[in-house]
Amino acid sequence: MAAAITASLGGLDVLIIEKASQYGGTSAISGGASWIPNNPKMRAAGMQDSYDSAYIYIETLAGEYFKPELIQTFLEKGPEMVSFFESNTELRFQHRDYSPDYQSDKPGAATGGRTLDAALYDGRELKSHLADLCPPLGDITLFNGLMVNHDDFPHLFNVTRSIKSFWYVTRLLGNHIVSLLRYGRGTRLLFGQALVARLAKTVFDREIPLKLNTGLTDLIEEDGAVTGLVVEHQGQEMRLGARRGVVLASGGFSQSAEKRAARMPHVGGGAEHHTLVRSANIGEAQDAAVKVGAKDISVSANAAFWMPVTLVTDGDETVVPHTNLIDRAKPGVIAVNEEGLRFTNEAISYHNFGEAMIANGLKHAWLICDQTMLKKFGLGAVRPAPIPYKKHLASGYLKHGETIAALASEIGVPANQLSETLEGFNADAAHGIDREFGKGSTAYQRLMGDPGHQPNECLRPLEGPFYAVKLQHGDIGTACGLTANIHGQVLSERGLPIEGLYTCGNEMDSIMGGVYPGGGTTLGPGLTFAYIVGKHAAEQKSKQ
Known part of the structure; x- marks a missing residue:
């Protein structure tokens, strides 16, 4: 969605296809945080950070898997992305005053500000499109889908001890019951639900078509360039042309038992593995890219971002x-x-x-x-x-x-x-x-x-x-994917960009080299490179 919105704002006609019957994917069931060092939200709050400290921190963690050009691009464009989306879309970020990086004892680590959350959102703003939003995981909700955050916990824990907390929780539950009766689900959206809903509102406001139940089966290649794709919708195969490019952002391969066994040593050794990623993510987009000459999935420090x-x-x-x-x-x-x-x-x-x-x-x-x-x-x-x-x-x-x-x-x-x-x-x-x-x-x-x-x-x-x-072993997304350059263009086996083919998110090989610096390590780079991809595709139009 982020790439599509950016490209649309740049003057391109855009179509989003989604294999699943609901939109949002793994982002919608995630914590929704985005790790963006030196971002404008923290700076506006008077917090200090720098490009150099973040660079040193990532380099220290990634070691031999450090990717200097991609990290430079991320650190330069990440703050720019935040300002762009806040100025042009429904997306609103909130910084965390105190949220230490995950390895806070390492050089360059910060104690707060780098992790951004999407602001709470009223799902009723999506109107009929709310029904198609992938629901949150049950383990981050209460009372049949009520989403709560750190501001709510003190009241929940003190509901029997404080009149103020009693009425706070009563209002919260009352509004939730009304939402269940009217919409069949909670409408108080937090975390990944808020992030996706805010992006979706912009998609629908800009009348960008979003086709559900439509899966990629192949890419169309002409003279070494990707000029379209083949999709399947309700049993019918369709060929779609793409004048400026195809962006692969379908979430990686976490649900492919075959790919997990090949790329995750513990799975190959016989251990069970249970992913939190949506069932649609089996790596077909990566397979299609490899068929048109993309470099096969590379090796990082880890094949995925782990979650017990x-x-x-x-x-x-x-x-x-x-x-x-x-x-x-x-x-x-x-x-x-x-x-x-x-x-x-x-x-x-x-x-x-x-x-x-x-x-x-x-x-x-x-x-x-x-x-x-x-x-x-x-x-x-x-x-x-x-x-x-x-x-x-x-x-x-x-x-x-x-x-x-x-x-x-x-x-x-x-x-x-x-x-x-x-x-x-x-x-x-x-x-x-x-x-x-x-x-x-x-x-x-x-x-x-x-x-x-x-x-x-x-x-x-x-x-x-x-x-x-x-x-048990689990993951929240794969970390090894298609190799791309600083523009998000997919690279061939020879290291050259494949014209018309882009990638971002967990489809792209982790810019962090498979390490996890802080809360939002998947979504921060994902949103940043979606922004980069959309801008680059739009700029190619202006050049032509």
Whole structure:
């Protein structure tokens, strides 16, 4: 959508095709954050950042996979993109005052401002098009689709203790019930829902055609240039011409079991992998590009951006992966392998935690907490008190043991080793330290912990009874894709741009080299290169 809007504003006639029956894809179910260093929103708030510090930070993380030209372009054009969309579209960003980069102890890292969120949006503005917006994941909503954010949590937690909070929550629920009755879904849109809805409003206002249930089957090539594409809609094949170019932005290959096995070592080694990406993303666009001479998918530090997940069985017996974003960082939590040993710092980012699972050769891990933690913060899909969790015990999702030995028996790890692991962890945690892995040692980790707990927001000894959920490998999008230049043009095997063929988003090889600097690492570069692609295509028209 972002590329289409930019091209349309540049004077081009644009068509968007979407394979799925709803628009929004993985962006719509995401956190909706965009990582843009030195952006105009943070600068307007008086926050300091620089091109040089962001460059050093990315270079430090990416190492041998660092891509200087693409990073230079991203850092130069990212802030420009933010201003462009705020000035010309419905999209509005809000900066986070305090949101440390994920590896906040590295040179060039920032403690806030770089991560932008899409502002809350009223879905009713989409009118009839709201029905076609891909709904949010159930694990980021309450009460049948009500979206809430950090501003709402204090009121939700204090609803029985504060008159102000009681009326706040009453209004929130009342409006949500009205939306359910009238629209069949929530209309208070946050995170990725707000981002996509705001872009979609501009698409519809500009009368850009958006064709659902229309999948790419092939690209049309003439004299070494891409001049159109072949699509399938309701069983009918159609050939569509493209005067200025085709942009491939269909989200990568996360749902292709064959491609995952070929490019993700743990999957090739027999581990289960459960992606959070929408089912339509199987990599057909990348295959079509390779057929017209595009360089095959390259190798980055990681094949995808990792997210540990737990598997929940919903009402119709469908198994659904649930994100494990912040529970790992809370005090009163440890993660262990099949042998009952800790293998990493639980409070590192979801991507880095996934890297640790892979590096340690794990097929799965166990996240263990005590009852104090469970009641205060929940665990995985288990909500905090007073929401009951007996159904999760009954289904086997949540394991329980009055003693650590009993829990070890439930989850199938050696009781002696797990007891020894917990004893060592508790001895350190009592003093607010983690000598083995340094849990709670960075600003990012402490933010993810419990701000009211001292001396270390992430550490507290575990005391029975104990609970556990099984962590599996997962991802939020692929990181290896089509090789492109600084204009988003797809490159051939010889390293030359293929005329008329562009890419952006997770279809494009990660400009970060498969590392994850901070919240919004997929959407920030995705939006930036969508803007770059749309501008470049429009500029080619003006030259002709």
